[in-house]
Amino acid sequence: MDTLGPRCSEVGLKGKCLIITDENVGGLYAKTAKRSLEAAGFSAALETLPAGEQTKCGEQVFKLYSRCVEAGLDRKSFIVALGGGVMGDLAGYVAATYLRGIPFVQVPTSLLAMVDSSVGGKTGVNLPEGKNLVGAFYQPELVLADLETLRTLPQREYRAGLAEVVKYGIIYDAPFFALLEENIAPLADVENTELLAKVVGRCCEIKAEVVAQDEREGGLRAILNFGHTAGHALEKVAGYGEYVHGEGVAIGSVFAARASVALTGLAQAECDRIEQLFANLGLPVRAPEYGWADLRAALSVDKKTVGGMPKFVLASAIGTVSFGEEVPEELMETIWKKL
Ligand SMILES: NC(=O)c1ccc[n+]([C@@H]2O[C@H](COP(=O)([O-])OP(=O)(O)OC[C@H]3O[C@@H](n4cnc5c(N)ncnc54)[C@H](O)[C@@H]3O)[C@@H](O)[C@H]2O)c1
Numbered sequence: 436m437d438t439l440g441p442r443c444s445e446v447g448l449k450g451k452c453l454i455i456t457d458e459n460v461g462g463l464y465a466k467t468a469k470r471s472l473e474a475a476g477f478s479a480a481l482e483t484l485p486a487g488e489q490t491k492c493g494e495q496v497f498k499l500y501s502r503c504v505e506a507g508l509d510r511k512s513f514i515v516a517l518g519g520g521v522m523g524d525l526a527g528y529v530a531a532t533y534l535r536g537i538p539f540v541q542v543p544t545s546l547l548a549m550v551d552s553s554v555g556g557k558t559g560v561n562l563p564e565g566k567n568l569v570g571a572f573y574q575p576e577l578v579l580a581d582l583e584t585l586r587t588l589p590q591r592e593y594r595a596g597l598a599e600v601v602k603y604g605i606i607y608d609a610p611f612f613a614l615l616e617e618n619i620a621p622l623a624d625v626e627n628t629e630l631l632a633k634v635v636g637r638c639c640e641i642k643a644e645v646v647a648q649d650e651r652e653g654g655l656r657a658i659l660n661f662g663h664t665a666g667h668a669l670e671k672v673a674g675y676g677e678y679v680h681g682e683g684v685a686i687g688s689v690f691a692a693r694a695s696v697a698l699t700g701l702a703q704a705e706c707d708r709i710e711q712l713f714a715n716l717g718l719p720v721r722a723p724e725y726g727w728a729d730l731r732a733a734l735s736v737d738k739k740t741v742g743g744m745p746k747f748v749l750a751s752a753i754g755t756v757s758f759g760e761e762v763p764e765e766l767m768e769t770i771w772k773k774l
Pocket residue numbers: 457458459460463486487488491518519520521522524544545546547548551552553554555556557558567584585586587588589592
């Protein structure tokens with residue numbers, strides 16, 4: 436966090452900025468971030484918003500536009516998103532649209548934000564009708580992930596972030612998956628900065644490689660949704676907030692792995708390894724309490740559903756996946772009921 440100011444100078448940013456954060460993260464890191472920016476010659480204003488997904492909405496966007504005017508931000512000024520994915524998506528969207536776009540910097544402080552939402556250029560907010568329905572593709576000038584901030588992240592949020600980490604192994608990198616399997620206990624230790632740097636770095640590389648090949652989600656980028664089809668449906672059926680996102684992804688990944696055994700030749704032993712790794716990392720891999728009819732209905736309204744048939748990312752081996760796959764009705768139901 437101390438290096439934020441100098442890093443912003445290095446990438447050519449100048450003048451005024453507005454730091455946008457939430458009250459959890461702001462209380463811990465905003466002072467240091469602001470001080471670092473001011474010491475490097477920037478004039479930094481600060482806006483602290485309530486924490487949580489509800490803050491990622493249109494109302495906050497318009498309040499923030501006014502805040503930008505009040506802070507005197509012009510086209511050359513920039514916005515700093517300090518926090519988890521909620522702050523990154525919201526502040527990024529404000530940066531993408533205020534004065535038709537001003538530079539912005541991501542300072543992700545949750546594991547999910549470090550390995551996922553701060554990379555790839557998607558910004559946006561929710562509508563009452565659904566999540567992430569408004570947004571823009573907009574790349575930050577700089578992403579600065581300070582691994583030490585993970586020490587204050589709630590355990591449950593940290594573990595949920597690990598679900599996305601495992602996802603990268605499944606979709607892209609079998610040796611990385613094996614590295615995770617061999618480091619269960621070290622991964623639980625947020626002070627193991629050396630391992631975390633390697634792990635977070637590799638996830639960002641994978642996401643960047645995938646996104647570079649398909650920035651606007653015409654095809655390949657869809658592989659990043661492994662485990663997310665059933666995961667999102669479960670989050671919805673359970674009621675948002677019951678499961679944190681990564682927990683839904685863990686269960687959804689087991690669903691996808693089992694479908695992969697039946698349809699795309701994933702070896703049963705590899706399916707078992709996937710399930711075991713999530714479980715060893717303290718993530719849920721079972722969801723018995725919700726009925727199939729509700730889950731099926733939620734699957735039909737997924738953003739990526741075409742003609743009522745949900746599309747899945749399936750694996751043929753750990754490290755190799757295909758997207759846009761359909762799973763026959765009966766098979767979906769059987770897998771869910773056994774989960
Ligand atoms: N843009 C993308 O490509 C992309 C990808 C994945 C997810 N997302 C979005 O990201 C959001 C989820 O992100 P998230 O899981 O980071 O949620 P979040 O931003 O709500 O953070 C989770 C919680 O942890 C707290 N927190 C964050 N960092 C902390 C720290 N270092 N110390 C103490 N508390 C800390 C936050 O205040 C919050 O209460 C969702 O809105 C999702 O849609 C976007």
